[in-house]
Amino acid sequence: MSPDSTSLNTPEALAPADADAMVAETAARARAAAPALARAKPADKTRALRSAADAVRAQAAVILTANDKDMAEAEAKGLSGSMLDRLKLDDARLESVSQGLEAVADLADPVGRIQADWTRPNGLVIQRIAVPLGVIGVVYESRPNVTADAGGLALKAGNCVILRGGSESAHSSAAIVDALRTGIAAAGLPADAIQRAPTQDRQYVGAMLRAHGLIDVMVPRGGKSLVGRVLEEARMPVIGHLEGLCHVYVDGAADIDKARAIAVNAKMRRTGVCGAAETLLVDRAIADTALSPLLDDLIAAGCAIRGCPEVQAADARVTAASEEDWTTEYLDAILSVRVVDGMTGALDHIARYGSGHTDAIVTEDRNAAARFTAEVDSAIVIVNASTQYADGGEFGFGAEIGISTDKFHARGPVGADQLTSYKYVIAGDGQTRP
Amino acid sequence: MSPDSTSLNTPEALAPADADAMVAETAARARAAAPALARAKPADKTRALRSAADAVRAQAAVILTANDKDMAEAEAKGLSGSMLDRLKLDDARLESVSQGLEAVADLADPVGRIQADWTRPNGLVIQRIAVPLGVIGVVYESRPNVTADAGGLALKAGNCVILRGGSESAHSSAAIVDALRTGIAAAGLPADAIQRAPTQDRQYVGAMLRAHGLIDVMVPRGGKSLVGRVLEEARMPVIGHLEGLCHVYVDGAADIDKARAIAVNAKMRRTGVCGAAETLLVDRAIADTALSPLLDDLIAAGCAIRGCPEVQAADARVTAASEEDWTTEYLDAILSVRVVDGMTGALDHIARYGSGHTDAIVTEDRNAAARFTAEVDSAIVIVNASTQYADGGEFGFGAEIGISTDKFHARGPVGADQLTSYKYVIAGDGQTRP
Numbered sequence: 001m002s003p004d005s006t007s008l009n010t011p012e013a014l015a016p017a018d019a020d021a022m023v024a025e026t027a028a029r030a031r032a033a034a035p036a037l038a039r040a041k042p043a044d045k046t047r048a049l050r051s052a053a054d055a056v057r058a059q060a061a062v063i064l065t066a067n068d069k070d071m072a073e074a075e076a077k078g079l080s081g082s083m084l085d086r087l088k089l090d091d092a093r094l095e096s097v098s099q100g101l102e103a104v105a106d107l108a109d110p111v112g113r114i115q116a117d118w119t120r121p122n123g124l125v126i127q128r129i130a131v132p133l134g135v136i137g138v139v140y141e142s143r144p145n146v147t148a149d150a151g152g153l154a155l156k157a158g159n160c161v162i163l164r165g166g167s168e169s170a171h172s173s174a175a176i177v178d179a180l181r182t183g184i185a186a187a188g189l190p191a192d193a194i195q196r197a198p199t200q201d202r203q204y205v206g207a208m209l210r211a212h213g214l215i216d217v218m219v220p221r222g223g224k225s226l227v228g229r230v231l232e233e234a235r236m237p238v239i240g241h242l243e244g245l246c247h248v249y250v251d252g253a254a255d256i257d258k259a260r261a262i263a264v265n266a267k268m269r270r271t272g273v274c275g276a277a278e279t280l281l282v283d284r285a286i287a288d289t290a291l292s293p294l295l296d297d298l299i300a301a302g303c304a305i306r307g308c309p310e311v312q313a314a315d316a317r318v319t320a321a322s323e324e325d326w327t328t329e330y331l332d333a334i335l336s337v338r339v340v341d342g343m344t345g346a347l348d349h350i351a352r353y354g355s356g357h358t359d360a361i362v363t364e365d366r367n368a369a370a371r372f373t374a375e376v377d378s379a380i381v382i383v384n385a386s387t388q389y390a391d392g393g394e395f396g397f398g399a400e401i402g403i404s405t406d407k408f409h410a411r412g413p414v415g416a417d418q419l420t421s422y423k424y425v426i427a428g429d430g431q432t433r434p
Numbered sequence: 435m436s437p438d439s440t441s442l443n444t445p446e447a448l449a450p451a452d453a454d455a456m457v458a459e460t461a462a463r464a465r466a467a468a469p470a471l472a473r474a475k476p477a478d479k480t481r482a483l484r485s486a487a488d489a490v491r492a493q494a495a496v497i498l499t500a501n502d503k504d505m506a507e508a509e510a511k512g513l514s515g516s517m518l519d520r521l522k523l524d525d526a527r528l529e530s531v532s533q534g535l536e537a538v539a540d541l542a543d544p545v546g547r548i549q550a551d552w553t554r555p556n557g558l559v560i561q562r563i564a565v566p567l568g569v570i571g572v573v574y575e576s577r578p579n580v581t582a583d584a585g586g587l588a589l590k591a592g593n594c595v596i597l598r599g600g601s602e603s604a605h606s607s608a609a610i611v612d613a614l615r616t617g618i619a620a621a622g623l624p625a626d627a628i629q630r631a632p633t634q635d636r637q638y639v640g641a642m643l644r645a646h647g648l649i650d651v652m653v654p655r656g657g658k659s660l661v662g663r664v665l666e667e668a669r670m671p672v673i674g675h676l677e678g679l680c681h682v683y684v685d686g687a688a689d690i691d692k693a694r695a696i697a698v699n700a701k702m703r704r705t706g707v708c709g710a711a712e713t714l715l716v717d718r719a720i721a722d723t724a725l726s727p728l729l730d731d732l733i734a735a736g737c738a739i740r741g742c743p744e745v746q747a748a749d750a751r752v753t754a755a756s757e758e759d760w761t762t763e764y765l766d767a768i769l770s771v772r773v774v775d776g777m778t779g780a781l782d783h784i785a786r787y788g789s790g791h792t793d794a795i796v797t798e799d800r801n802a803a804a805r806f807t808a809e810v811d812s813a814i815v816i817v818n819a820s821t822q823y824a825d826g827g828e829f830g831f832g833a834e835i836g837i838s839t840d841k842f843h844a845r846g847p848v849g850a851d852q853l854t855s856y857k858y859v860i861a862g863d864g865q866t867r868p
Binding site for chain 1: 469472473552554558560565567568650651671689691692695696698699700703803807808809811812813814815816817818819820822823828829830840841842843845846855856857858859860861862863864865866867
């Protein structure tokens, strides 16, 4: 998930009231379909998702032609190479979209699961049972594959979804949604389980955010400006991650070989993902021996280093880190590196500058690991592994609709389980309350 | 929980900027105390809650004197008898405040609980561990006992809390908070785990609602106007219930004796609670035999009945129900009664007019019960028992801070468990992501 502010920069044409009416109409169709989705048996949803995967395969030619159109328009607009790459579909990428839907189809069904049950002294049996959230709005960047991931996860959890992808991917997303709907309908569930925004007008997003009571939850997926706007304007709950300012702390008791491999992987495997490390903290106790090999590996891998004075002193290729560097999510081959006073220094730095996303410690000391995992207040805290494991797929969630840095409702990777609520069902035998 | 809009009607005196500064100062103290609360061992919190209960007992004279002051001011202002009764403290009520704190002390500690754990094929062990939410703001009506319930539950879940009770109970609440803080500090935890609004100025509530990033969650507890204002203005997540428009559906396969006892209890045990029934639905299949005894019992218990034409025809004492009656939370000894076309008619009525709080079916037919519990989309769905079991204490939660009709984060009674979030802790052995 990386920035894509251009998605919201299409010219304003719709009047707000017209946008409100369009959202109301789409949401009404979703709400009409919602009870059938909520009641759908696990096997019905599995079949629908497999059928949707097949429909994407069957309509590959149509989808790729639509993608060609998006690509031509994007090139004419002068979009950057990395944005064009994210937009691009081909046979292999489309096959992985279908396989993603099949992976979600094979997940355990989260709906109807009895999360807890107990019997009260008066004989009442109370069960807490997972239920769908309802109608979910997803606003996302111009990555056509997100269309299928978000649609598939929402359906798996018995929800209806309204998808509003970035304008650059409008043709591709529309073609994919058409295929998903065809597949779902062929399997006997309502096609309106998955709908797309009927317009790319930016007013439509504003109207979605105002649609309290029609859309139950909004999920923004994309850059900081998009997520910030949704958090600011939404009149309904939001599941959104703001940023991933992830740290790797190399403790005094670290295995240096592990530390070197983890630091390079956490930063350089993919620099544009939210789980990429942005700051490396090194315990002063081992700075003398650990700093040079860590910096050598990172620089050899193509990473630019911005460091505190002690890090600069260790390697002439390091430039000076400013205060701003400690709060910057580079999403690029740049790493800030700082020597800290042991565990307390690391915890203080992370508490002050971190974003509560994912932070890792490298240590062979179980007590140090226990203190770090207890005291770092982040969605994901990792011992002796790369921060790039911050990913729904890597958690075994099949896919993810995003990674939440919020503590409310869902924290960390948001998969199908996180798109559910629950109800209490109480079975009695005539009990009245004294 | 019943309406108390007067709490917000104190004159405006503080400038908004001054109110913001006061909230910032209070929240800063809470945030400074939060790490110690989050780290506190279960035994520390149990001891602190027992110590707080003892401090309430030790300071009973001071608290009752403060309450006398509130009562005198409230009487001078001409408050209604029921409001005076809710405000009033005496030795017995104060002892039950202490016992409530001890009940919360004895609950299982929700923090640190491993909610799920699994091992990935690459050897990573993932644990999902409950953590506190952080700093909770509670805005509530003039019921002094809520001060201790809300403070105790928040502390049990490792949170810090800022309590803003209704202005009529200002002296009582301040004295209770002082006692709680004394008890907590005596047990070695930070007194700032529980703070109260340093002013009763209504601008303070507005400033709390703007304090995004300082207060993590707001919990409004009270009438519709208070909860509505908080939902409208809060810039942070809110756990709040809007209203309890609860139904009892007497199915064609009901045991009539159970139905009679449940209908009277659901409506009349206490009419002012959110779990009180507001509408009785009777299956046409048994209306001929069931309606008369049901109406007789209710009217004998002092309940006024507003009914559809068929209900009016069954008993001359029934007045006509208007469309508005089906959406009215009376919180009084009034019940709307309607004859419906079996299960489908009941489900349609509840979907159209219900508030998603608590609904009950009376039936001896297991299939009917299963359909009703599956299809009614409410926080609590009850078979063959009174809707008045919608209560955290009755669920075994020790106490409750409210009942949520939202599907996001917490639904139903909000106890200590519902005031937590979670983090993922991943243990590796040097894994890097391919």
